Amino acid sequence: MTVVIGFEGSANKIGVGIVRDGVVLSNPRRTYITPPGQGFLPSETAKHHRGVILTVLKEALQQAGLKPADIDCVAYTKGPGMGAPLVTTALVARTVSQLWGKPLLGVNHCIGHIEMGRLVTRANNPTVLVIALQDIREERLDRARVRICDKLSRKNLVKLRAKIREISPCFCKPFKTIIVPINYHQNGRHSSGGKLPRTGSNPARVIKISNDPSPGYNIEQMAKRGKQYVELPYTVKGMDVSFSGILSYIEEAAHKMLGSRQCTAEDLCFSLQETLFAMLVEITERAMAHCNSQEVLIVGGVGCNLRLQEMMGTMCKERGARLFATDESFCIDNGAMIAQAGWEMFRAGHVTELPDSWITQRFRTDEVEVTWRD
Amino acid sequence: MAVEKTNNHVLHFLRSAELLKQGAEARVYRGEFLGKPTVVKERFPKLYRHPTLDEKLTHRRTVQEVRSILRCRKAGISVPVVYFVDYTSHCIFLEDIVGSVTVRDYINSAHTSEAKNLEVVARKIGEILAKMHDEDLVHGDLTTSNMLMKRGPGCGEADLLLIDFGLSYISALPEDKGVDLYVLEKAFLSTHPNTEALFETLLKSYSASSKKSQTVIKKLDEVRLRGRKRSMVG
Numbered sequence: 001m002t003v004v005i006g007f008e009g010s011a012n013k014i015g016v017g018i019v020r021d022g023v024v025l026s027n028p029r030r031t032y033i034t035p036p037g038q039g040f041l042p043s044e045t046a047k048h049h050r051g052v053i054l055t056v057l058k059e060a061l062q063q064a065g066l067k068p069a070d071i072d073c074v075a076y077t078k079g080p081g082m083g084a085p086l087v088t089t090a091l092v093a094r095t096v097s098q099l100w101g102k103p104l105l106g107v108n109h110c111i112g113h114i115e116m117g118r119l120v121t122r123a124n125n126p127t128v129l130v131i132a133l134q135d136i137r138e139e140r141l142d143r144a145r146v147r148i149c150d151k152l153s154r155k156n157l158v159k160l161r162a163k164i165r166e167i168s169p170c171f172c173k174p175f176k177t178i179i180v181p182i183n184y185h186q187n188g189r190h191s192s193g194g195k196l197p198r199t200g201s202n203p204a205r206v207i208k209i210s211n212d213p214s215p216g217y218n219i220e221q222m223a224k225r226g227k228q229y230v231e232l233p234y235t236v237k238g239m240d241v242s243f244s245g246i247l248s249y250i251e252e253a254a255h256k257m258l259g260s261r262q263c264t265a266e267d268l269c270f271s272l273q274e275t276l277f278a279m280l281v282e283i284t285e286r287a288m289a290h291c292n293s294q295e296v297l298i299v300g301g302v303g304c305n306l307r308l309q310e311m312m313g314t315m316c317k318e319r320g321a322r323l324f325a326t327d328e329s330f331c332i333d334n335g336a337m338i339a340q341a342g343w344e345m346f347r348a349g350h351v352t353e354l355p356d357s358w359i360t361q362r363f364r365t366d367e368v369e370v371t372w373r374d
Numbered sequence: 375m376a377v378e379k380t381n382n383h384v385l386h387f388l389r390s391a392e393l394l395k396q397g398a399e400a401r402v403y404r405g406e407f408l409g410k411p412t413v414v415k416e417r418f419p420k421l422y423r424h425p426t427l428d429e430k431l432t433h434r435r436t437v438q439e440v441r442s443i444l445r446c447r448k449a450g451i452s453v454p455v456v457y458f459v460d461y462t463s464h465c466i467f468l469e470d471i472v473g474s475v476t477v478r479d480y481i482n483s484a485h486t487s488e489a490k491n492l493e494v495v496a497r498k499i500g501e502i503l504a505k506m507h508d509e510d511l512v513h514g515d516l517t518t519s520n521m522l523m524k525r526g527p528g529c530g531e532a533d534l535l536l537i538d539f540g541l542s543y544i545s546a547l548p549e550d551k552g553v554d555l556y557v558l559e560k561a562f563l564s565t566h567p568n569t570e571a572l573f574e575t576l577l578k579s580y581s582a583s584s585k586k587s588q589t590v591i592k593k594l595d596e597v598r599l600r601g602r603k604r605s606m607v608g
């Protein structure tokens with residue numbers, strides 16, 4: 001029996017989860033919620049996390065009915081994510097690891113989503129669409145493929161992986177990966193690197209959408225009441241999409257339409273969803289056709305969106321492919337997903353020595369050598 | 375009347391045709407049209423997206439594909455002949471390039487002893503793309519499955535054709551052309567592992583054949599760098 005505790009705090013959620021051999025024993029979490037139309041700044045988010053992390057940790061142990069001595073390994077999110085919150089989380093993980101005398105393990109956040117998705121759905125070898133707060137990425141981690149990503153092809157990957165335009169996804173076949181950063185939140189400082197994004201790159205801000213519980217959720221609710229389809233820029237280039245056109249359109253033209261009552265905010269949310277998701281489903285379908293893939297798993301925050309699920313499901317049906325059900329346990333950032341990925345890695349002999357237990361805001365999924373799929 | 379007639383053509387054709395492939399976007403059928411071997415590309419409705427959006431996209435892509443093919447033919451770039459288009463069912467009737475294989479299959483089936491042949495192909499791709507870009511045509515979906523070879527490997531020199539122009543557009547911007555090459559590079563290297571040298575040959579031939587290649591290659595390098603930086607986020 002192997003028991004792993006996982007700490008996740010790469011964005012506005014702080015969670016601690018405990019997993020024992022594929023069973024989630026506990027998974028408490030807190031979310032830092034900002035006022036409508038505002039994103040969360042790294043320092044404020046870290047402050048929130050610092051305030052609650054020990055309470056969450058206590059809850060996790062209590063709910064699992066475990067003592068520190070029962071834990072075999074302490075996993076934490078090494079990245080990618082926002083610097084300050086990552087540091088806070090890693091600091092606590094490091095401390096308890098030393099206090100309890102248990103090995104430490106840094107985990108890639110996206111691998112956490114994927115491994116949790118595989119655990120919950122028992123999907124064998126799916127194409128995974130990971131929609132984290134910052135991005136949507138489609139991953140297919142399978143033994144063979146990831147192993148092919150050895151030194152030589154890793155070099156290719158660096159060349160391959162890219163976002164072509166302002167915000168666009170990237171496709172990389174050795175991984176069967178599409179990465180699409182999508183973010184309803186983004187505001188003020190960019191979460192990674194502290195650079196200012198173009199103003200107005202946030203539809204939620206323009207339409208003044210509440211962050212409680214999340215802008216994505218509220219966009220979905222408003223979209224249900226939208227009736228009129230407003231045509232928005234639709235950009236698909238091969239396996240890449242670009243959202244920059246939509247975002248600036250919402251900022252400018254749509255803003256005026258709202259003012260003159262040509263359409264409602266609900267209509268805009270509806271059209272935004274229809275357009276964004278059509279683009280995502282289209283490139284997913286392209287990737288599937290390209291890789292002869294017949295299974296899809298949606299993971300990450302926006303993955304909870306029922307309309308996206310419906311569209312993806314229709315696409316899969318038309319192709320005779322299978323869409324796995326989405327579940328909050330692997331879609332929304334939480335501690336158990338880090339624990340689960342940590343569990344796999346720990347069993348495969350991975351540990352992180354204290355001097356190596358740093359965090360990184362940028363951490364590509366393909367930098368992780370997947371050795372636990374044998 | 376006219377519509378009814380064309381629809382009859384289409385229905386008649388599709389009934390007797392054989393489904394060749396269901397791609398991401400369209401169904402491709404093979405059959406005979408007015409006595410000629412013909413391929414029909416049918417952009418059928420995608421039920422997952424909003425009907426208005428679907429109709430717009432399908433129509434735009436069909437129009438664009440036909441336009442770009444004609445533009446290529448005028449410029450002497452090898453592409454299949456368009457026999458007939460039906461904008462109600464979004465079907466394009468194209469010359470069937472009989473006995474052709476996609477460059478993707480060609481490369482995959484080539485033996486190591488045929489490295490020379492592959493280099494010839496890479497050079498040809500570079501040339502045809504240079505010609506296309508010099509016409510200010512950006513393909514938008516360059517992959518090795520969207521290029522056809524008239525003869526299989528081991529049969530000597532072969533002709534190269536471009537297909538699948540649904541995402542193409544007109545642009546003189548080096549940036550757009552650079553991105554076009556970048557899309558190809560990603561697709562090429564991921565479909566065919568360890569072909570960096572081959573792709574280099576392709577780019578060299580592109581540079582040698584295009585008058586405006588210098589700025590395009592510069593943009594390509596920029597896009598690569600951007601990709602590298604951005605891809606590490608999130």
Ligand SMILES: Nc1ncnc2c1ncn2[C@@H]1O[C@H](COP(=O)(O)OP(=O)(O)OP(=O)(O)O)[C@@H](O)[C@H]1O
Nearest residue numbers: 397398399400402413454468469470471519537538
């Ligand atoms: N004129 C033609 N002659 C012979 N074969 C053709 C012709 N046009 C297309 N094909 C075959 O059909 C396949 C798909 O065609 P095309 O790329 O135009 O459709 P598509 O739906 O865009 O496919 P995908 O989305 O997979 O790229 C080609 O890869 C090729 O094998």
Ligand SMILES: [Mg+2]
Nearest residue numbers: 397519520538
């Ligand atoms: Mg094609």
